[in-house]
Amino acid sequence: MRGVAHLAGVAMSSVSRVLSNHPDVSPQMRKRVLAAVEELGYKPNLLAQGLRRRETLSVGFVVGDISNPLLARIVMGAEGALREAGYSMLLTNSEGEPELDAEHVLLFEQRRVDGLMLSTASEQHEPTIEALRRADVPIVVVDREFPAELAASRVLSDHRAGMTAAVRRLLDLGHRRIGLILGQPVRPTTERRRALEDAFAERGLPATYAVLEGRFSAEHGEAAARELLDRPDPPTAVIAGGNQLVVGALRVLAERGVELPRDLSFVGCDDIDITELYRPAIATVRRDNFELGRIAAELLLRRLRGADEPAEVVLPTEFVARASCGPPRA
8 A cells, every 4th residue: 555655646544545435535536546556456455454344345155055056046146236235255065964054154253254144954953053143243044944043134935825826736637646855854845845735735635645855956856756656656746846856856757758747747846947948848836046145135235234133035936837737647
């Protein structure tokens, strides 16, 4: 800064005001200082600035599995909103392991991030919850349920609405044996399961459905699809509750020559490219994952700007009917 001040012929305090975007700077002063910055190749020490201001202008995002296209879209939505506000995002990938979630929360605490965003592999992992209790920064959770004591803001998807519409459609077509493939017990899984159970109950139907939980992975989608199709009384319709589960289940249907919807009706969750490109196109429960991330970032920025109370936003889901659903075979 001293070199910039000398070259521009101004005081160091003037350089400081220009580089911190202080409003009390004339256009001529700003132009002279920035020209000197450009000529000298000066780069501000962001870490030192952060220590002085007691903020780092960085946000940590703990992601359960970045290979999941859904989470990648959420991250993109959040990063864009944070960047516009002058914040950078630090991202960790827990690879579906709750132990890494806890470690990453502690890592971000050590890096003095200004806030935390979470879409973790688990909601019940006590070390993660304990690490969050100790974190002295605003927290936003994305489609997860954590103890209210954390005072975290939340952005959620209304999974029940879209899933209820999907199950009702299958019931209207005459299906009674429905298989539901789900991931680990986090909020999207529990909400989708309850929607299936409630849709049967509201019509007074017996529980002739099968629910297989595992991990949000293509491998589990494959294994669960094989198990359902190999049953003595296999389902006439299958719902895959997650985009990775959709991919795994469709692999099995393709290798066995299952024709949709003649042999089986099929519904996916989270509208990904394959649902439209597959023939016939796959009916799906759709939500806007980019918007989910953007709203999560906005909730965090609101807390960083001084809002004391945590907020909650629930975004809609919808069932998109496509040709993969039809009446069950006689």
